[in-house]
Amino acid sequence: MKQRGLFNRFTFFCLAVISTILLAGCDAQYFVLDPKGPVAETQYRLIILSVILCTIVIIPVLAILIYIVWRYRDKPDNKAPYMPDWDDSKVLEIVWWGIPIVIIGILGYFTVRDTYALAKPPVSDAKPITIQVTSLDWKWLFQYPDQNIATVNYVEIPTGVPINFQLTSDAPMNSFWIPQLGGQEYTMPGMAMQLWLQADQPGEYYGTGANFSGRDFAHMRFQVVAKPQSEFNEWVDQVKQTAPSMSKADYDKLAEPGQSEEMTFSSFPADLFDEVVNKNGGQYMEHHQMGDDSKDTESDSDGMDHEMMDHEHMNHDMSGQKAE
Amino acid sequence: MLESIKEFASTFFVTGDPLIYGADVSIALTSLAILFVLTYYKKWGWLWREWLTTVDHKKIGIMYLIASLLMLFRGGVDALLMRAQLALPGVEFLHAEHYNEIFTTHGTIMIFFMAMPMMFALFNIVVPLQIGARDVAYPFLNAVSFWLFMMGAMLFNISFVIGGSPNAGWLSYPPLSEMSHNPGPGQNFYIWGIQISGIGSLATGINFLVTILKMRAPGMKLMKMPLFSWSVLSSSIMIIFAFPILTVTLALLFIDRYFGAHFFTMTQGGNPMMYVNLIWMWGHPEVYILVIPAFGVFSEIVATFSKKRIFGYKSMVFSMMIISVMSFFTWVHHFFTMGAGADVNAFFAVSTMAIGIPTGVKIFNWLFTMFRGRIQMKTPMLWTIAFVPCFVIGGATGVMLAVAPADYQYHNSYFLIAHFHQVIIGGVVFGYLAGIYYWWPKMFGFSLNEKLGKWAFWFWNIGFYVCFMPQYALGFMGMTRRVYTYGWDLGWAPLNIISSIGALLMGIGFIFQVWQISYSIKHGERDKTGDPWNARTLEWSIPSPAPLYNFAIVPEVKGQDAWWIMKEEMKNGEEPKKAELEPIHMPKNSGIPFIMSVFWFIAGFGFTFTWTWMGVVGLIGVGLCLFARSFQYDTDYYIPVDEVKRTEASLGRVV
Secondary structure, eight states: OHHHHHHHHHHHHHHHHHHHHHHHOTTOOOGGGSOOSHHHHHHHHHHHHHHHHHHHHHHHHHHHHHHHHHHTBOOTTOOSOOOTTOOOOHHHHHHHHHHHHHHHHHHHHHHHHHHHHHTSOOOOSSOOEEEEEEEETTEEEEEETTTTEEEESEEEEETTSOEEEEEEESSSOEEEEETTTEEEEEEOTTOOEEEEEOOSSOEEEEEEEOSOOSTTGGGOEEEEEEEOHHHHHHHHHHHHHHSOOOOHHHHHHHHSSSOOOOEEESOOOTTHHHHHHHHTTGGGSTTOOHHHHHHHHHHHHTTSOOOOOHHHHHHHHHHHHHHO | OHHHHHHHHHHHBOOSOHHHHHHHHHHHHHHHHHHHHHHHTTOHHHIIIIIITOOOHHHHHHHHHHHHHHHHHHHHHHHHHHHHHHSSTTOOSSOHHHHHHHHHHHHHIIIIIIIHHHHHHHHHHHHHHHTTOSSOSOHHHHHHHHHHHHHHHHHHHHTTTBTOOOOSTTTTOTTTTSTTTOOSSHHHHHHHHHHHHHHHHHHHHHHHHHHHHHOOOTTOOGGGSOHHHHHHHHHHHHHHHHHHHHHHHHHHHHHHHHHOOOSSOSSTTOOHHHHHHHHHHHHHHHHHHHHHHHHHHHHHHHHHHHTSOOTTHHHHHHHHHHHHHHGGGOGGGGOGGGOOOHHHHHHHHHHHHHHHHHHHHHHHHHHHHHTTSOBOOOHHHHHHHHHHHHHHHHHHHHHHHHSHHHHHHHTTBHHHHHHHHHHIIIIIIHHHHHHHHHHHHHHHSBOOOHHHHHHHHHHHHHHHHHHHHHHHHHHHTTOBTTOSOOOSTTSOHHHHHHHHHHHHHHHHHHHHHHHHHHHHHHHSOBOSSSOTTOOOSGGGGSOSSOOTTSOSSOOOOOSSSHHHHHHHHHHTTOOOOOOOOOOEEEEOOOSHHHHHHHHHHHHHHHHHTTOHHHHHHHHHHHHHHHHHHHTOOOOEEEEOHHHHHHHHHHTTOOO
């Protein structure tokens, strides 16, 4: 028991140190808990809900544990009841099978609801724009098919507009993550995955590769700059006028293993994204036609047709695989 | 000629890092010291007769235990190296490639070569004694399993100094683990190390399933069996279904690498996602394979040290069995972000949450076993009590991770790292350590020092929370796993240095345990009764350490907690029934398991370096061993009654 007191004091000391450091380090940013877009917002609400539901279980369990360990300790003068053969209680068993079932039921309901909700683009009046993302060894290439510009290791987006990120990789699998805008999704060779994100406020956001992909993985960070549509348009115009264009040779050079600075291009080879997908195995996927993608994305814009979700992609991909 | 030898050596041996040279020297010195001691004290014959050729489950268990503690040391050093590198931003202690190798070997060693053998140590030491058997169902196969594990572990570990370590993560996702991105032998070491030991694991699963189903003492119905044995049964069933998946997956990866096939390549129709699915179809059951026996350990300890029957026995059995089934239907939660679509993610999110229900029920049953009991704070019980909050929090973060849309934010971040370390250390490691403390007197005939044990316990526990609680926060701050360095700009530094201090505290805890063991070997309290804890199950009814044949007379089981019932009867003055001694049928020792495993090692080493001739030689050796064994007819013998009587008398027992 003496040690227990010691432990409590030590924990308290540790907590004190931790909180001091937390308060002192004002540059500490809890990105996941500071959502700046509807997708991250939904995920944040689920996180809070799950924390609350879990706390409802954790706190009583810990309280019961402490109470029992203290009350039934093996001391000669302990007057608590001792019932060595008591080992069954239907009522208690029903209670603790029941409580978790109810809690999981509640959490499960919201999980399933939001899982389906997030497969659709965020609700918005604005017409979505498409950005094609390619993870390379060890850098990020962003192509804007509608604007016909490209960037490396940073991406600018208009605020209030759903962004249809199409993700692939021309290197081992990575994962595309902008915590303040929403959760990550894998970038996989030979696949074009779809991730809807949206920024509601202008600002600079932290983006990173999240799935280990080799030597310089730790350096695969990128800046996300969200600005109002008008400023975004200005930026696009400026890029078109000032930046160099990207040739196929430029891309091949970019794709070579190594790190890269931020780069900007006023144009890129037509169909580069599709070629990269196909080159890495996309051509084996039966129904995988990138042309359809853009069509579907357009039809998404009228808010009527959200058929082209990433799970559809996968289903097609898998059936294509079986047909091999 | 000299030039070519030089060139060979420079690629064959890992060079260039002072850490490696230091390791080279210490490995060479340790090996020389061992050779010297064995030769000087003329112990080679003893080593061969008593240990290398043994088929005794108790000795095999002890060898598993020693190996797993060594691997815990190796994996722990890896962890400390990583925490040193991450303690502050921009530390240049390890460069990227070295760091990648270290996190790969850390994960691989901790799961395959630390947790698995520590679990098998408990299986071997406890199960036959607990069910009143004289050995496992297939003692020879048991020795084969151990030596396959040992050779696989050695093969994996030499990659540190020869050829280079694997560096594609502990599950080696392709295409990073394919020839295109990883042409060296490192990845082959990974494949062959795990393959060879994996065959052993599968055989152990079969062995213990049969042992438990067929070799229980008369009267021990399944529903009267101790819960640890139930947990082993559940775990064995999972091993039998899960490990073949692992073997096939790694075999396909090897075929890709060796014969240039395209199962998991990016091009030519390969599909890396298939690997990710397959490896987790094994990988998720694997964590339950590991944790269920820990649950079994807690069930034994909590009843013994509360001096009370386990609460809700049927519920405990049912929840373990249902977990073993459900564990095969949750694997996709390891990669929700692969974007398999809302239908798939919704299914696996709910199935993952659902598996938390039976797990939660077990927690309540342990709590109410203590309720109205008398709780003794001995080391095994301390670990058990510490397990409860740790696992409850770890389980809760697991439920949080199961929320598929939220997982898009946690995935691959330090939140995930903190979660799985909390359930694996808090559940598996705490459980096995508790089990080792609990059964230590039964293994070796003396108890471990309580005082040093408590120091170790507090260092481990405080260290654990200091190390891993900050990592949850780091996950929310966007820190991803497997980064070898980071900058000052994101405010990750303070929490990382705290985490590194915690890792160090756990390291100190381990040192205390080593001290505790070495101290207790000399000064530990000898166990003359065979029942130092006043325990409840059959293993405590026989002397410590158990004689070769375990039970001179096979006991008659009258109910749950068979030994407790016998003790109650003796207290009431009932004389135990006298039974006549009979000659005891035992298996003979054999050198074949060891020799065959050495040939497996040779084969694995050959294929690792793509020296096909050597691989073939090894496989031929394996074949010859199997052939030789199938013509061995003289594999068993009887211990005569006289000898049993003499042994029992020397242990202070009258038969």
